[in-house]
Amino acid sequence: MKFSLIYEAQTIDATRAGDRRIFDETVEQALLAEQMGFDVIWCVEHTALTNYSHMSAPETVLAFLAGKTSRIHLGHGVVCLPPAMNHPVKVAERIATLDLLSHGRLHFGVGKGGTQQESGTFGYDLATLNPQIDEAMYLIPKIMTQDEIEHDGVYVKIPRRPIHPKPYQDPHPPMYLACTNSDTLARAGGRGMGALVLGFGGPDDVAKKNQVYRTAWNQRRAEDQVGFRPNQHLAALCPTIVLEDGRQARRIGIKGQRYFMESLAHWYTGAPRPDPAQWSDDITAHDASGKDVIRTSFASEKVEVDFSDPTMMLLNPNHAYGTVDDCIGYVQRLIDAGADEILFICQMGSVPQWAQLETLKNIGTHVIPHFRKQGAKQAA
Secondary structure, three states, rough: EEEEEEOOOOOOOOOOHEEEEEEEEHHHHHHHHOOOOOOOEEEEOOOOOOOEEOOOOOHHHHHHHHHHHOOOEEEEEEEEEOOOOHHHHHHHHHHHHHHHHHOOOOEEEOOOOOHHHHHOOOOOOOOOOOOHHHHHHHHHHHHOOOOEEEEEEEOOOOEOOOOOOOOOOOOOOOOEEOOHHEEEEEEEEOOOEEEEOOOOOOOOHHHHHHHHHHHHOOOOOOOHHOOOOOOOOOOEEEEEEEEOOOHHHHHHHHHHHHHHHHHHHHHHHHHOOOOOHHHHOOOEEOOOOOOOEEEEEEEEEEEEEEEEOOHHHHOOOOOOOEHHHHHHHHHHHHHHHOOOOEEEOOOOOOOHHHHHHHHHHHHHHHHHHHHHHHHHHHOO
16 A cells, blocks of 8 residues: 655645745645655646646656655656647656656656646647547657657657657656546556546545446556556545544545635636635534534535545545544545555645644554554565
């Protein structure tokens, strides 16, 4: 099992000062994560999505972290491959260079980006991008492994050229695909790529996605392989706040998740921008039976669920919000559902830095060692 962190650079403050703060906080957390035994720092790539994600240059963030760390791995989760956004030659050069500088600590995910807001920035229609992404993802590992490349494709034309450098890892870093639905999971499995399951659906949803992915993997054909390093690996998102005060952790985590979902809805569907200043902090309560429940709303939908209810899918607040024991229990459910890697996310809009740092310390001190010991016993 791997235990990792994923960053959107999500912020409620879109000013210059807010940008400085969110990147300073990301670096502080990444350095702590290396000390606490986390395995990978993943960074997304988004453009023109104010508040939802200011992580528009993950290659720069990861290179900066590579120079400040020595052990923790670094992941593109993912590089967006529309050619005008990231030309395949430049992607291959950047991936190989960072892999060399980090001494083989790089992981390479690919995707297309999720919104017309982003695609339109570079002159594309989101609905037409899949063939271009496919051409680029097959081409890039060839660039990283061949002495010279020549390509006369539909969307990319490259005259014969030597492209340098070549990556540290032989033949190239492990490759992943961003997966949000059954089609992309089947594509990842069928092409021999790792799957980054970037959704809030919870363990039951992960189990369904895992079945799709493993079935496609087992039925894959050699001619469909992307790159030259098959990578059977499913990483699952785990929204997390872990504090000594479990109710406080749930309150902070659910409010952060609400910000995440409403800012996402703003750019994906045109819903209003989230305004956490108008939200009550009192989102946990006891129902008539005395059970601890959440009372809040996501966009226009009112939500009341107890923490054992796994059925809310994207609106499901049944995540690793709470105490160390709550987190261990939830992570175990993700492992049982088929996850090979846990992608903890705590940098969600309104979540304060102190709560994120305490969460990382609690995971590193208690949660990761719990599963490391469990894995050692199973291996023995």
